[in-house]
Amino acid sequence: MKIDPRHLEILAAIVDHGGLTEGAEALGKSQPSISRTVSQLESRIGAPLFHPGRRPLKPTDLGMSLAVLGRAVREATRTAGQEVDRFRTGHTGFVRVGGTPVFMDGVIAALIARFQQHMPDVLVEQSYGYADALIERLRNGTLDLAIVPLQQGQVPDDLRFQPILSGQNVIACRTGHPLLRKKSVTLPDISQYAWIAPPTDSPLYRDLQRALARIGAKDFRINFSGGSLASVVSVLAGSDNLTVLPYSVVFEMKAQNQISALPLEIGHPDRMLGVLSNEAAIRNPAADRFKAFVVSQFENLSKRISQHRQDQLWR
Template structure:
């Protein structure tokens, strides 16, 4: 037998409030409509649900059992309404975000942690990739956003790109590295030490080659290459090696990783780190909330970087 769950919810209100009029008031309905619903339910079941002649109304054993089911229906309806509200407000849902490994591990992972501290019911699904691959994922809607460095003239016309940080690379080393004690650095100074190279297919690898050319370092040697950010940091802090990293990564990780940037101008890439997303709006409020949070976090980071740079002299 199929019973309309709305009828069970109305029955529960009648039982809880002790009468048809009281139940109707609790539901915001008219007494005649509630009375008709009760009559329909009793006709459907084939038996009375309240003991005759009792005031206030007293449910039969079957009436009480069905009223309990009505309470469960009401509870489920309230829970469902709450779920819908939370999804629409971006307080629940799934966000699929990807980006270049260095930025994702060095900066974005911390932003994700802070976001989920505020919005714990949003699940963030993170992956890695470079611009060309991630652009295709955005187009086939298997990704909500990508955080990648791009030149403005390389932004696809069918996607939206919101810049969040200008390109700024530095030569990074461990704290207490011999070069940090030298006031003036020459290409010969740099060539004394081995280098850590990022993966060859990464934009940062091209930046490393360009930086070495800009500072006139010709006789350099690479001692480690292709690792994750964690392995690069481990090698960097455990040796006298040097590497090129985005300054935002060094700035963010300095306290926990004992690394610092040399005061050496190496030339900066002509691109911006930004959030790349589809130009067609998708109904994913959680992704919209996360995107706004990322932008705000980078605005704060850029401000802290500018303040920090005021205390440094870049050659």
């Protein structure tokens, strides 16, 4: 026998509040409509749910058993409503975010951890890629957000790009590197050290080439290339090698006391780090909330970086 779960909820309200009138008030319904529901339910099951002539109403054993089930239905309905509300507000859900490896490992991973301190029920799936591949994934719906550095002319017309940080690179070295003890770093000082090169297909590799050309370093030695940010930092921290990294990555890693930035201006790439999204995709409230969090965190990071640069001597 199939019973309407709404009828069980009504029965539970009558039992819990001690009468038809009280149950109707609790449910925001009229007393006659509640009475009709009880009559329909009794007719369907072929047995009384309340002892006749008893005031206040006293449920039969069957009526009490069904009221218990009605309370479970009511609780399940309430829980389902709360879950829907949490989903709509981005407090639960699933976010697929991709980005360039150096930024994802150097900055974004820590932001994900901070985000999940407040939103522990949001699952974040992080992946890696460069602009072309990430743009394709946004278009085919396998990615919610991409955090990538782009020039203004590179932003596709069908996607939205929200800049979060201007391009700023530095020459990075280990904490305690001999060059950090010099008051003024010159090209001859730099030329005696070998370099770590990012993957050749990354924007950072082209930044390294431009930075070396800018400071006049025509002949330079590379003795480590490719690898993840973790491997680059490990080699950097254990040697006197130099490399080019985004200043935001070096800044965020300063607490680990492994790498530092040389106080030498090398020029900045003509691009912005930003959040790329497909506004035509089905709305994902958790992704919206994560995007807003990332934007606010980078606003704070940008201010801290600007203040730190003002406190340092940059030449």
